[in-house]
Amino acid sequence: MRASPDPAERLRRLAAGGGPIPLADYMALANAHYYATRDPLGAAGDFTTAPEISQMFGELIGLWAADLWLRAGRPEAAWVELGPGRGTLSADALRAMGKAGLAPPVQLVETSPVLREAQARTIPGATHHESIATLPTDRPLIVVANEFFDALPIHQIVRTDAGWRERMVDHDGERFVATVGEQRFDAVVPDVLRDGDVIETSPASVAILRDLAARIVAQGGALLAIDYGYEGPLAGNTLQALRHHRFADPFEAPGEQDLTAHVDFAALAEAARAEGAVAHQPTTQGALLEALGIQARATSLARAAPSRQGEIETAWRRLCAPDAMGTLFKALAITAPGWPVPGGF
Secondary structure: OOOOOOHHHHHHHHHHHHOOEEHHHHHHHHHHHHHHOOOOEOOOOOEOOHHHHOHHHHHHHHHHHHHHHHHOOOOOOEEEEEOOOOOHHHHHHHHHHHHOOOOOOEEEEOOOHHHHHHHHHHOOOOEEEOOHHHOOOOOOEEEEEEOOHHHOOOEEEEEEOOEEEEEEEEEEOOEEEEEEEEEEOHHHOOHHHOOOOEEEEOHHHHHHHHHHHHHHHHHOEEEEEEEEEEOOOOOOOOOEEEEOOEEEOOOOOOOOOEEEOOEEHHHHHHHHHHOOOEEOOOEEHHHHHHHHOHHHHHHHHHHHOHHHHHHHHHHHHHHHOOOOOOOOEEEEEEEOOOOOOOOOO
């Protein structure tokens, strides 16, 4: 979806014309504008992702891909990144992959013109795609999705005195407010989740995952998804907004702040298996990076640049410590049948 000139006004018109809109529609329209109109990363933006914290992250993901490629028999594969930000992860990964003899064509799935420009500077020669539909069909795909699924729209089903209803968004003058719809959802709420107050689903995430899994089964390859989330089922409201590196009200300033929700990795794994792919047991980001050798890489970097030792150790801790990103962020690997078990899984 392309950005609208004024997402708040468009949302008000939608609500005025047809009544409250589903939370998923609100989130999709707001994030489409948000990502299309700015570079949200870094100190001047709203948040910082793992590749921007340290080169170690992208390098280890690149070595993960190269190791898998070598054990799969060195096929003519393509490198794919979904939502590549500034291209930092891919640039670091490609540098590490190159040392192992893997120099694949780079395919970047990105809709933001602002971020496409940054990616073109970081990775000259990369091919851009509006969606996964135009990715190559003639070779295995090695796909990485880092903090991609969390920004896809979610539906929320909430418990009310009248039963389970969908969370909707309406406007009260200039303000947007959460409300509930009329349709009953009692029959579709799993028993295991009935003790909670909010249930989240992301059909958009499941649809993309299923499409990618079908591609991987047909063509060969693998997918690595890293994001903050949980192994479902889990009840609870995880919708959040970030602005200037601080939490904000998700219903304020739509299109001017990052809206995300925690990723249900169990649902993604189930979607992959439904297409015949192999979904490996999710692990934590910290455990994956430690298994891939982040300690040795940090030591090597500090030895080469002693003045940066404190900075490198801080980055290592931020990526791996349980009270930082290490446990909150999970990793899921999906492979084609017959492909090797990926490193760290």
